[in-house]
Amino acid sequence: MTQGGNAPLTAARVTVEVTAPKALDVSGLLLTEAGKVRSDADFVFFNAPHGPGVTHRPASGATPDAITIDTAAVPAGITKIVVTASPDEAGATFAGIEPTATVRDADSGQVLVTFTAPQLGRETALIVVEVYQRGGAWKVRAVGQGYANGLAGIATDFGVTVEDEPAPAAATATPVAPPVTAPAPAPAPAPVAPVAPPLPQSAPPMPPAPPAAPAAPPALTKITLDKGRVSLTKGGSVSLEKNGKPFLSSVRMGLGWEPAGRGRNIDLDASCIAFDAKREKLDTAWFMKLGIFNGAVAHSGDNLTGAGGGDDESITVHLDGLPPEVCGLVFVVNSFSGQKFTDVKNAYCRLVDAGSDQELVRFDLTQSEPHTGVVMCKLVRQYSGEWVMTAIGEYVDAKTARAMVKPAASML
Known part of the structure; x- marks a missing residue:
């Protein structure tokens, strides 16, 4: 035509x-x-x-x-x-x-x-x-x-x-109007923020380097699950190893929140975005696509209000079932209903042993910001094959899982 x-x-x-x-x-x-x-x-x-x-x-x-x-x-x-x-x-x-x-x-x-x-x-x-x-x-x-x-x-x-x-x-x-003789000139491209160089294709991404001017010296000892449950602060990491060996094959990431006032319904959506070694998106588990990688990542379904006790939404990850090209999983939450996170309280994420239901790692967001999305945490596969969870807690303006992809990739 x-x-x-x-x-x-x-x-x-x-x-x-x-x-x-x-x-x-x-x-x-x-x-x-x-x-x-x-x-x-x-x-x-x-x-x-x-x-x-x-x-x-x-x-x-x-x-x-x-x-x-x-x-x-x-x-x-x-x-x-x-x-x-x-x-x-x-x-x-x-x-x-x-x-x-x-x-x-x-x-x-x-x-x-x-x-x-x-x-x-x-x-x-x-x-x-x-x-x-x-x-x-x-x-x-x-x-x-x-x-x-x-x-x-x-x-x-x-x-x-x-x-x-x-x-x-x-x-x-x-x-x-459609151009008649020649198209209007395209605007000059906006300045592009510097992007970290791609990771080697043969190896998964490593965690980011510590800040240039940390408030305290970086820890010299790797935090593991040897001593039981770990409570993370923003930027903290924990290896999913115990006694020097991989401890888990299946984990569940639980995410929860409460309305900040007057009981208003706030439709927050939790999603898991999978990336390869070049920080390219492979797939996303979210309320419109509950399972990816043949069920290796499975979403519990959409909670429209945040009502009820326990986790509002959860995402189960069978680590052994992930394809080898999956190097990072980023867990994000966005406000589909458009409210800012300043209208939300007690937001958290927690890593649970899917087999025993034991809580292993917890990250509580102590401060909120007036944005519609937050990158909660990430699971990254290291060169050794071990998985490391890092608490992120960075807020962005994004109301859908699709809009969270670029911010999530930048935080791997």
Whole structure:
């Protein structure tokens, strides 16, 4: 298909995959005849993956982000579903990474139509295609309309209430017309923070060096589990060895918290992000993907409020079942509901022997900061094969597991 072209849909259920040389976030909006959503529930994306007749499929391995539309299940009054895309990297534009939409029969996988957007420039979000109803039949149209103020601009234009950070510069987005002769020049790249050199591919990452000016001399003795339960402070580490030998094969990371006041429900989500020796993400166990590596990492499921005693969410790790390329596991917690961690009290993580249920290591967050995510701790496989747990407790602005990947990698 070419820009502006349309074609009839020959399947009742279709999946719209959007691919580009860089990772994308793909979303869908259900629109009425007036071109607006009925409510924020008509905005389907990775944080809200299910809408009436429309679902979001997250990227996994070689499978790209996608929106699946069941036209028979779309509610009366919805006449159009627009499929949008934006670069996963914050601040990135579409310059040089023009995306391609592939519309497939959702049941058979057969390709129905494809569309590649025209050359783009400073656009940070794009309406890729729209699936619409005309005369009782469903069709697909190639759009390729860019926006300079991101996915929030598109969402706001269609009536979605956007309260995420950073807020859009204006209440209504300004569409960017597709270039006619030449694309607008891309903005100068922002300064890039220095990144630690990659670790040797043949060996797993080592723990970070002590701070340049520590308040006290670094410990000369490795802390192990020889003397029983260990209470860690921020930056402290403990080897999961006892009497010089690996002590555990299966551990459970328990994470807990309480609302700070008035009993407000706070939906915090615990996740475990697995990395290789180059600090590249391999997979993530979170509330939308409870098991990874054939169950070697298993999530207990989503706790929406933090209510109840004991751990609010837990993640079990069978260390012996992890693939050899897994060198680091980072445990993170983010506020899906958007409250800051200053609205949370008594947040902690603890490492438990999954076999005996004995608590081995505990790290209590004694101070909170006004952010929506925290990197709690990490388990790192050493050159010797032993595993070491380190308490981190660093706060970041991130409301989803996906947004925690880069901060987590930087702390390995």
